[in-house]
Amino acid sequence: MPHDGHHHDDHAPIEESSGITEFEVMEQAIRELLIEKGILSASQIQTQIDDMDSRTPVMGQKIIARAWTDPEYKQRLISDPNSAFAEMGVTRLDENPEVVVVENTPDRHNVIVCTLCSCYPRVVLGMPPAWYKKRAYRSRVVKEPRKVLEEFGTELPDNVKIEVHDSTADMRYLVLPMRPDGTEGWSSEQLEALVTRDSMIGVKVPSTA
Amino acid sequence: MTPRFKAGDRVLVEARDHDGHCRTPMYLRGKIGRVRKLIGVYKNPEELAYYKDAGEQPLYDIVFEWKEVWGVESPDEIAADIYEHWLKPGGA
Numbered sequence: 001m002p003h004d005g006h007h008h009d010d011h012a013p014i015e016e017s018s019g020i021t022e023f024e025v026m027e028q029a030i031r032e033l034l035i036e037k038g039i040l041s042a043s044q045i046q047t048q049i050d051d052m053d054s055r056t057p058v059m060g061q062k063i064i065a066r067a068w069t070d071p072e073y074k075q076r077l078i079s080d081p082n083s084a085f086a087e088m089g090v091t092r093l094d095e096n097p098e099v100v101v102v103e104n105t106p107d108r109h110n111v112i113v114c115t116l117c118s119c120y121p122r123v124v125l126g127m128p129p130a131w132y133k134k135r136a137y138r139s140r141v142v143k144e145p146r147k148v149l150e151e152f153g154t155e156l157p158d159n160v161k162i163e164v165h166d167s168t169a170d171m172r173y174l175v176l177p178m179r180p181d182g183t184e185g186w187s188s189e190q191l192e193a194l195v196t197r198d199s200m201i202g203v204k205v206p207s208t209a
Numbered sequence: 210m211t212p213r214f215k216a217g218d219r220v221l222v223e224a225r226d227h228d229g230h231c232r233t234p235m236y237l238r239g240k241i242g243r244v245r246k247l248i249g250v251y252k253n254p255e256e257l258a259y260y261k262d263a264g265e266q267p268l269y270d271i272v273f274e275w276k277e278v279w280g281v282e283s284p285d286e287i288a289a290d291i292y293e294h295w296l297k298p299g300g301a
Contacts, residue, residue: 115234142236142287143279162285169232169268169290170251 051092055126057197060174063088063124064200065191068179077101077176085124096123102165103176104205109156111149111202112165112173113141119167121174125200132201141203142166152203175202182208210250212267212293218244219299220271222291230258233295237287240278241299242271248290266292 020028034040063085067074077084081099099121102110114120115138120128131137141148145162149155156162165173177199183191198204214220224239232254248268256263271291275283 115236116232145285159284163272164285164287166234166237166287166289168234169248169254169292171248171268171270171290 052122052127055122055124057125057200058192059088059090059126060121060124060197060200061192061195062188063090064176064195065188067176068183068191069188074176078103081174090124093123097170097172099123099172099174101174101176102163104178104202106178107160108163109160109202109205110163110165110173110175111141111145112167112175113138114167115139115142116166116168119172121172121200123172124174125197129197149203152198154204175200177202177206180206180208210265210267212247212250212269214244214247214267214269214293214296214298216244216246220244220269220291220296221299222271223295223297227255229255231255233291234289236278237273237289237291238295240273242273242277242289242291245270245272245288251292253292253294266294268292269296271296 031040031045035042035045063077066088067077067084073084073087076087078101081101082093085093085099097119102112104110112120113132118128118133120132122128137148142164145164146156149162167173177195179191180194183194194206194208196204196206199206219241220243221241222233222237222239227233246269248270250265251268252263253266254263268290269292271289273287273289275281275285275287278287
């Protein structure tokens with residue numbers, strides 16, 4: 001296609017030009033006050049931001065793939081998630097909310113949501129995707145989960161019971177998806193690639209297709 | 210504090226209003242569920258959010274049947290974590 005056939009003005013501006021919001025003003029004011037009063041330092045805040053940014057679904061992928069190949073690890077992951085996470089190098093577990101691992105089985109599928117805000121197993125998955133925080137997902141998945149899952153391309157047989165976990169309080173939930181058939185003998189790297197972020201939220205299932 | 214409920218108990222989530230920070234979703238208020246387990250004892254977020262000297266509350270994993278919450282038949286279920294001060298015995 002010739003270059004002059006492109007449109008260059010279709011997307012949202014790269015930088016928002018509408019000024020800062022009320023919440024941004026509030027955040028900035030509180031942050032500056034905390035620093036001024038010596039309660040927190042700027043470097044402590046930055047360390048915390050860096051720590052959060054360093055957490056990605058890759059950690060969850062490694063944990064789930066190991067659970068698929070190591071039955072004893074899987075047992076520990078379900079009975080004592082923190083020790084299983086620590087084994088895989090997850091740090092600062094004490095500073096993060098506790099995680100409950102919910103296992104998918106041939107007749108039970110788990111999906112997670114936080115209808116009240118955006119609670120998410122950040123310690124092993126990092127920041128939630130934008131849709132997870134949207135009102136549409138939060139209000140619909142507790143009311144019409146099969147329809148929402150279909151929109152993600154996930155069709156569950158009628159005999160599979162869906163359990164929607166609303167992360168209302170101190171616990172965070174992580175879905176342990178089922179290992180797909182036909183993956184016997186696959187390497188850890190191959191298995192990790194099957195474990196998507198969305199499958200650990202429960203809106204998708206790992207697939208070799 | 211000694212937890213009032215145990216696994217298997219039917220509990221009613223109180224249908225009352227609450228101003229300020231609260232972790233009991235509206236759509237489960239007034240609904241009956243079953244205690245799956247006691248999760249533990251945690252500081253009450255309704256006080257903790259305002260830096261008050263928060264008392265502790267047992268927190269339960271409660272499972273709700275679809276029909277109870279939405280009035281339609283379905284094998285699906287909703288599980289939520291609810292603090293004890295929102296729960297009453299829900300009958301046999």
